[in-house]
Every structure is written in C-alpha cells, then in structure tokens.
Amino acid sequence: MLQxxxxxxxxxxxxxxxxxxxxxxxxxxxAIMGPNGSGKSTLASVIAGxxxxxxxxxxxxxxxxxxxxxxxEERAHKGIFxxxxxxxxxxxxxxxxxxxxxxxxxxxxxxxxxxxxxxMLKMIREKSEMLEIDRKFLSRSLNVGFSGGEKKRNEIFQxxxxxxxLAILDETDSGLDIDALRIVxxxxxxxxxxxxxxxxxxxxxxxxxxxxxxFVHVLYNGRIVKSGGPELxxxxxxxxxxxxxxxxxx
Amino acid sequence: xxxxEKLVSSFLAFENNxxxxxxxxxxxxxxxxxxxxxxxxxxxxxxxxxxxxxxVLKHDYSLSSKQENALDYxxxxxxxxxxxxxxxxxxxxxxxxxxxxQVTHDGIDVCLMSSALNKDKYKPVxxxxxxxxxxxxxxxxxxxxxxxxxxxxxxxxxxxxxxxIQIIHFSTGNEAALMLQPRNLIVVDENSHVQIIERHQxxxxxxxxxxxxxxxxxxxxxxxxxxxxxxxxKNASLIDSTxxxxxxxxxxxxxxxxxxxxxxxxxxxxYQNGEHMDSTMKGITIIGDKQHVxxxxxxxxxxxxxxxxxxYKGIFADSSTGVFNGKVLVDKLAxxxxxxxSNNNILLSDKASINTKPQLEIFADDVKCSHGCTIxxxxxxxxxxxxxxxxxxxxxxxLLMYAFSNNVxxxxxxxxxxxxxxxxxxxxxxxxxxxxx
Numbered sequence: 001m002l003q004x005x006x007x008x009x010x011x012x013x014x015x016x017x018x019x020x021x022x023x024x025x026x027x028x029x030x031a032i033m034g035p036n037g038s039g040k041s042t043l044a045s046v047i048a049g050x051x052x053x054x055x056x057x058x059x060x061x062x063x064x065x066x067x068x069x070x071x072x073e074e075r076a077h078k079g080i081f082x083x084x085x086x087x088x089x090x091x092x093x094x095x096x097x098x099x100x101x102x103x104x105x106x107x108x109x110x111x112x113x114x115x116x117x118x119x120m121l122k123m124i125r126e127k128s129e130m131l132e133i134d135r136k137f138l139s140r141s142l143n144v145g146f147s148g149g150e151k152k153r154n155e156i157f158q159x160x161x162x163x164x165x166l167a168i169l170d171e172t173d174s175g176l177d178i179d180a181l182r183i184v185x186x187x188x189x190x191x192x193x194x195x196x197x198x199x200x201x202x203x204x205x206x207x208x209x210x211x212x213x214x215f216v217h218v219l220y221n222g223r224i225v226k227s228g229g230p231e232l233x234x235x236x237x238x239x240x241x242x243x244x245x246x247x248x249x250x
Numbered sequence: 251x252x253x254x255e256k257l258v259s260s261f262l263a264f265e266n267n268x269x270x271x272x273x274x275x276x277x278x279x280x281x282x283x284x285x286x287x288x289x290x291x292x293x294x295x296x297x298x299x300x301x302x303x304x305x306v307l308k309h310d311y312s313l314s315s316k317q318e319n320a321l322d323y324x325x326x327x328x329x330x331x332x333x334x335x336x337x338x339x340x341x342x343x344x345x346x347x348x349x350x351x352q353v354t355h356d357g358i359d360v361c362l363m364s365s366a367l368n369k370d371k372y373k374p375v376x377x378x379x380x381x382x383x384x385x386x387x388x389x390x391x392x393x394x395x396x397x398x399x400x401x402x403x404x405x406x407x408x409x410x411x412x413x414x415i416q417i418i419h420f421s422t423g424n425e426a427a428l429m430l431q432p433r434n435l436i437v438v439d440e441n442s443h444v445q446i447i448e449r450h451q452x453x454x455x456x457x458x459x460x461x462x463x464x465x466x467x468x469x470x471x472x473x474x475x476x477x478x479x480x481x482x483x484k485n486a487s488l489i490d491s492t493x494x495x496x497x498x499x500x501x502x503x504x505x506x507x508x509x510x511x512x513x514x515x516x517x518x519x520x521y522q523n524g525e526h527m528d529s530t531m532k533g534i535t536i537i538g539d540k541q542h543v544x545x546x547x548x549x550x551x552x553x554x555x556x557x558x559x560x561x562y563k564g565i566f567a568d569s570s571t572g573v574f575n576g577k578v579l580v581d582k583l584a585x586x587x588x589x590x591x592s593n594n595n596i597l598l599s600d601k602a603s604i605n606t607k608p609q610l611e612i613f614a615d616d617v618k619c620s621h622g623c624t625i626x627x628x629x630x631x632x633x634x635x636x637x638x639x640x641x642x643x644x645x646x647x648x649l650l651m652y653a654f655s656n657n658v659x660x661x662x663x664x665x666x667x668x669x670x671x672x673x674x675x676x677x678x679x680x681x682x683x684x685x686x687x
Contacts, residue, residue: 048638076640088635092653101649102639109640158639 001026001197002047002166007058009046016042018222019058024166027194031208031233032201034219035241040201041085043219044170048082049075062166077109079165079196083155083172090142095154096124098142099161106162127160131187148175156187167191168199173207185210205237218244253307253429258286260313261395268398274367277381281394288388300573300605301544306487306513309457311429313396315343319422321453323350329418329451334666336447337415339401343422344430346399359404360415363433366402375404379437383465383493383521390491393463397433400462403446407439407469414445414664419462421486423454434464436474443473445664452486464492468500470524475663476504481674482511484539491517498524505662506533507671508543509678519548522556522584529558534655534671536678538567547576551584551614560591563655566602577609578619585614591621596628596654648679 007020016039024030034040046053047060049072060067067075090098104114115123128138131153143151152172159167169188173181188211192198200211208216208230216232217224220241225248226232236244251259261282265275290307291298319342330338337360340350346362353361359372366372367380381397384390401417421428438444452458468474480488488511494502508514520529535543549558564572574593595604608621628650636646652675662668 050634071643072634072637073640073642073646076638082638084635084638088629088632090632090636090650090653092656093649098636098639101645102636102641105642105645106640109642162639 001063002199003061004047005059005061007046007060008056009042009053010056011042011053015056016053016222017046020219020222020224022217022224024197024199026165026197028215029192029198029200029211029213031213031216032199032219032224033203033216033233033236035245036203038219039222040219041170044082044168044199044201047075047168048072048080073105074109076162077106081159081162081164081167083152083159083167083169085171085174087143087151087155089144091144093142095138095140095142095157099124099158102158103161123161127157130160130190131157132183133157149177149180152176152184153180156184160187160191163191165196166199167196168201170201171203172200173202173204181207182210205233208233220244220248253311254286254289256311257313257392258282264313264396264398272367273373273377274380274397278395278397281386281391284386284391285388285395288391291388297546297575300571301513301515301542303513306457306459309427309459311427311457311459312425313429315345315422315425315428317424318345319343319424321347321350321420321422326350326420326451326453329420329449330416331414331447331664331666331670334414334664336413339415339417341399341419341432343420343424343428344399344432358406358409358411359402361402363400363402363435364398366435367398372402375437376435379465379467380435381465383467383495383519384463384491385493385519389461389489390463393431393433393461393491396431397463400433401436402434403436403444405438405442405444407441409439409442411442411444414447414667417446417448419450419460421452421456421458423452423456425456427457428459430458430460430462432460432462434462436464436466438466438468438472438474440470440472442469445475445477447477447479447664447667449479450482450486450488452483455483455485458482458486460486460488460490462488462490464490466492466494466502468494468496468502470497471499472497473500474502476502477662477664477667478504478506478516479671480507480511480514480543481509484510484512486511487513489515489517492519494518494520494529496520496522496524496527496529498526500524500527501530502528503530503532503661505658506531506545507674508533508535509537509674511541511543513542515544515546517546519550520558521550522552522558525553525555527556529556530661531560531562532658532661533562534658534675535562535564535566535572536651536655536675537565537570537572539570540568541570542572544573545575546573549578549589551578551580551587551589553581553583554585554587556584557588558590560593561658562593563658564593564595564604565598565651565654566595566604567598569599569601571602572604574604574606574623575609576607576621577611578621580610580612580614580617580619582613585616587614587617587619589617589619593623594654595623595625596651597625598628645681648676648681651679652676
C-alpha cells in the first residue's frame with residue numbers, strides 16, 4: 001500500500017529526513033518509535049503533503065502512485081488520514097458540519113453526489129457511540145476548548161467517518177488518560193481491516209499494549225535504524241533509546 | 251461647473267418646487283449655507299484621512315431623475331427579503347414607488363418623509379425630532395438642504411411591530427449618473443419594538459452617489475433592530491450617516507453588511523441620553539477589486555450604567571482598502587460604563603490594506619472599556635488541517651472566513667435575513683457550500 005524509497009526531506013533548508021525506506025502492506029500495523037527530534041512527526045507531515053516540507057530526494061508511493069505532485073486534499077481523497085498530534089482549533093465550525101464538509105468534499109472529488117443527510121446522521125450516531133462521544137460534543141466548535149483527550153478522540157471519530165486506507169496516528173496517546181486511551185485504541189482496532197493499514201507514531205510503548213503492531217521501526221536522526229517485531233518495542237521500553245544511539249553513533 | 255457649485259445653484263430650483271412656508275424651510279436654507287461654506291470633505295480632515303471622495307465626485311450627476319421610472323417586481327424580487335411578510339418603503343431613482351411599496355397608517359406610521367414634512371398631522375413629530383441629532387458636518391448638511399424624500403416611521407408607545415420594515419432605494423441607470431439624498435426619520439416611542447432592513451441597489455453600472463441620512467429616536471425601553479445591506483454594483487457609492495438617540499433602558503442594534511459598491515462610508519453615531527441601556531454596532535465587510543469601505547463610529551456615553559458593544563470583522567482581497575475609526579466617548583458623569591470594541595481584519599493579498607484606529611476618550615474614573623484590533627492572514631495550520639481532511643483549499647479558506655465573521659452573523663435576529671446574508675457571503679467567497687454552521 002505505502003512504499004517510501006530513500007526519502008530525504010527538509011524544512012527551511014534544514015535536512016530532517018535523511019533516507020527513509022519503509023513498506024507498509026494492507027492489513028498491517030506499523031509502529032514508528034524514536035527519541036524526540038528524530039523526525040517522526042516530519043515523516044507523518046511529509047506523507048500527508050504539508051507544503052512547508054521540501055522533498056529533496058526519493059519518493060512516496062501509495063498503491064504504486066507517486067504522491068509528489070498531489071496536494072494535501074488530493075492525498076486525503078486517495079485515502080490518507082493523519083491524526084494530528086496537536087489538532088487545530090477552528091472557532092465557528094461545528095464538529096458535525098466539519099465532518100460533513102470533509103466527507104462530501106471527498107465524495108465530490110470521486111464524482112459522487114453528497115451523502116444523503118439520513119445516512120450521514122446514522123453514520124455519525126454509530127461512530128460517535130463507538131467512541132463514547134456525547135452528542136452535545138458534536139455541535140461544539142471544532143476542537144475549541146476541548147481537553148487533550150477530547151481532541152484525540154475527535155481525531156479518531158473523524159478517522160472512523162472518513163474510513164481511510166492509510167491512517168497515520170501521530171502521538172495519539174499523548175495527553176490521554178488510561179480510559180481515553182482504551183476507548184481510542186478500541187476504536188482503532190475496530191476500524192482495522194485487511195484492506196487498510198495503520199502507522200502509529202509514538203514515543204512510548206504504552207499505546208502498543210492496546211494496538212498490537214506487526215512491525216516496529218526505530219527512527220533516529222532522520223533514518224530508520226532498526227526494525228523488528230513487537231518485541232523491539234518492549235526492549236525499548238526497558239532499555240530506553242540510548243543503546244540505539246550508541247549503536248548508531250559508533 | 252463642479253459638483254459643489256451645481257448643488258448650491260440647484261438649491262433654489264429645488265426649494266421652488268416645495269412649500270417654502272414649511273417649518274423645515276429655515277433648516278434647509280441654513281444647511282445649504284453650511285455646505286456652501288465647508289464644501290465636500292477632503293483628506294486633510296482627520297475624519298477623512300484614509301477616504302478620498304475625489305473619484306466619486308468627478309461625475310456629472312443628475313440631482314433628480316427626469317422621468318418617473320417603473321420596475322417590474324419580478325425583475326427586482328431578489329433584492330427583497332421576499333419569503334416573509336414585511337412592510338416596504340420602496341424608491342426608484344429617489345421617487346416613491348407606491349406600486350412596489352406596502353406602507354401603513356394602521357396604529358403605526360410606516361410611510362414617506364415627503365408626506366410627513368408636508369402634512370399638518372405630522373407637524374409635532376417633525377418639530378420635535380427632525381434634524382435634532384443629525385450633525386452639522388458638510389455632507390449631513392448637504393442632505394438636510396435637499397431633504398424631502400425617504401422613509402418616515404413612527405411607532406407609538408407599547409407596539410410590537412411584528413413585520414420587519416424594508417427600505418429599498420433602487421436606481422435604474424436611466425440617468426447617466428445620479429446623485430440621491432434620501433432622508434429617513436424613525437421615532438420609536440416607549441416600550442415599542444421595530445426591525446428595519448435598509449438597502450441601496452443600483453441596477454446598472456452607471457455611477458450613483460447616495461448621500462443618506464437617518465435619524466433614529468428610541469424612547470424609554472424601546473428596542474430598535476436595524477440592518478444595513480450594502481452589496482451594490484461596482485460604480486455605486488454610498489455615504490451613510492446614521493444618528494441614534496437612546497433613552498433609559500433602550501436596546502439599539504445596528505448591523506452593517508458591506509459586500510459591494512465602489513466606495514462606502516458609514517458614519518454611525520450613538521448618543522446615550524439615559525441610563526441602563528445597551529448600544530450594539532456590528533459589521534461584516536468582505537470586499538475585493540479596488541473597493542473601499544470606511545466605518546466611522548461614535549458612541550457617546552453621557553449618563554451612568556450603560557453599555558456599548560462594537561464588533562467589526564473585515565476581509566480584504568485584491569487591492570481593496572478598509573478603514574475602521576471607532577470612537578468611544580465617556581463623559582465624567584457616565585460612571586459604571588461598560589464599553590467594548592473589537593475590530594478584526596484578514597488581508598488576503600499584499601495589495602489590500604486596512605487602517606484601523608480605536609479612539610477612547612474617558613473622563614469618568616469607574617468604567618470598564620476595552621478595545622482590540624487585529625490584522626492578519628488566514629491561519630496556515632488550520633488550512634492544512636482542513637485540507638488533510640479532504641476539504642479543497644478554496645472551500646477551506648471560505649469556511650475559515652465564514653467562521654471568522656460568524657460572531658457578527660449570529661446576532662442577526664431575522665432568520666430569513668441571516669440566510670440571505672449567508673448566501674451573499676458564500677457567493678462572495680466563490681463557494682457553494684451550505685453554511686449552516
């Protein structure tokens with residue numbers, strides 16, 4: 001589904017990614033871990049098409065198609081979803097209307113008519129119940145005055161509504177208490193299927209107790225320096241990142 | 251002959267056509283002298299520093315239309331709020347159109363300034379209120395000198411006027427260039443409540459200059475809810491001077507929606523002659539090309555325990571320019587005043603500009619006054635967030651701009667009007683998304 005080949009990217013002429021290679025197949029869950037500043041969030045933003053990042057070299061393919069010339073919204077239409085580490089507050093736009101606009105924009109891009117209001121409401125009800133989201137919450141301005149946990153739950157709610165092919169969850173566990181973490185993880189697990197893929201970006205092992213990865217990669221200094229199975233995450237939890245740094249820097 | 255000379259010399263002819271024994275004769279004569287002495291304002295005057303009238307004064311305006319022009323309702327229906335029942339006072343090229351209007355004398359007077367100025371039964375109201383709060387500046391004086399036609403609304407006490415009143419001035423373009431001087435008088439007695447929608451609409455690209463003056467008097471506990479829709483054609487300019495006199499426990503709102511026209515200047519003056527009252531002025535300006543909108547507001551807090559709220563949002567594209575000049579004056583007597591003012595602007599291009607200038611003059615020592623102005627661009631991180639969810643750039647920008655102006659829209663109390671303004675905004679932003687946020 002996703003193939004990243006020798007990806008180099010920079011922001012304001014400062015190189016951040018220095019040759020990333022990654023392949024994610026449909027049905028898989030990959031975890032990308034690493035110390036602060038290693039380039040994890042940059043990788044997520046570059047895949048999603050944030051314009052400030054300059055791709056210097058390499059390519060990102062989604063189902064064989066090069067994403068280079070596609071704008072962020074076109075990548076979204078092709079099924080890429082990024083759950084933001086810091087979701088943006090948009091006063092004056094309700095959660096419901098935002099998601100309606102997002103869904104219908106995607107449908108329009110695919111040449112489909114707007115989703116009938118009845119179906120939309122039914123879907124909103126189902127997905128919000130799955131994530132234990134209060135109805136009142138849906139009429140509030142998007143992310144405005146939401147707690148950290150509410151913002152993350154709202155991200156997963158949008159993911160559930162948009163049904164992406166490739167979901168990248170950037171530090172979705174940060175700011176969540178244990179109950180919220182369980183709800184969010186349950187949501188993600190229910191959305192997982194053999195046809196889609198999930199990339200979890202996380203600093204800690206905690207989230208991986210709830211969402212089991214098939215592969216774990218360690219990002220350091222803009223490169224994937226180690227890959228393995230779920231046991232790698234436990235090793236990192238026990239030993240921290242220093243041994244990786246030493247190994248790489250040696 | 252320049253426009254000033256033309257106006258002064260045509261005053262005699264104008265007066266010949268109307269009753270010189272009328273009580274307003276002296277007022278008009280004095281006013282034309284005041285205009286003759288001062289002439290049109292120039293950028294040298296502080297209040298006109300950022301707005302030049304030169305480009306709108308250069309046309310050879312006709313001062314009245316030579317013929318009675320008629321319009322078919324079906325051709326102009328779209329300019330009305332037509333899906334609800336309303337009173338209507340409609341003018342075509344400055345002349346009253348009985349055919350398009352729906353006026354009343356049934357318990358309330360919703361009719362014409364020309365009858366009010368000429369008929370004896372209105373004499374006491376005219377003597378008490380006409381030209382009592384209008385300033386004596388040059389443009390208001392010019393309007394006063396030629397005051398003859400416009401809306402006259404008198405709501406006696408204890409009346410809740412259930413239908414909104416629409417005042418619409420159409421210009422047909424039958425004159426190569428036309429100057430209009432509408433004059434409105436609105437008197438709302440104790441405990442009464444009225445909603446008014448005002449619009450100026452030219453139907454062609456021929457130049458039109460409207461110099462409009464409105465005086466509003468709200469007696470004790472009255473509620474006046476006034477909406478101005480300014481979405482005129484590209485060669486139509488408007489100078490609107492509105493004066494509001496409020497007594498104890500009144501609530502007056504003026505919403506100004508400025509989306510079109512070549513040059514628009516709004517002079518909005520509130521005088522709080524009483525206690526425990528609230529004055530609200532809000533505006534949304536969305537313009538582009540070389541359009542210019544200037545909001546010049548004044549709230550004069552004269553007595554204690556009153557509030558005022560100002561909230562103006564502006565979005566400027568292309569080479570458009572805006573001005574916000576908001577003055578809050580708190581007299582020494584006006585203790586416990588709460589006065590709030592906010593002016594937020596988004597510039598969408600490097601060539602657009604806004605000059606914003608809050609002026610607070612406070613002579614009382616126990617007051618709460620705040621003001622804030624911002625000038626910025628659209629939030630890039632919010633745009634990326636929306637695009638990531640599949641919303642195209644144009645729609646994402648429109649949604650952000652709509653959300654930005656939503657504070658002002660949310661206080662519009664006529665749902666059909668709110669929907670209409672929303673549609674105009676969507677059209678203005680070039681998108682077709684149902685904004686029912």
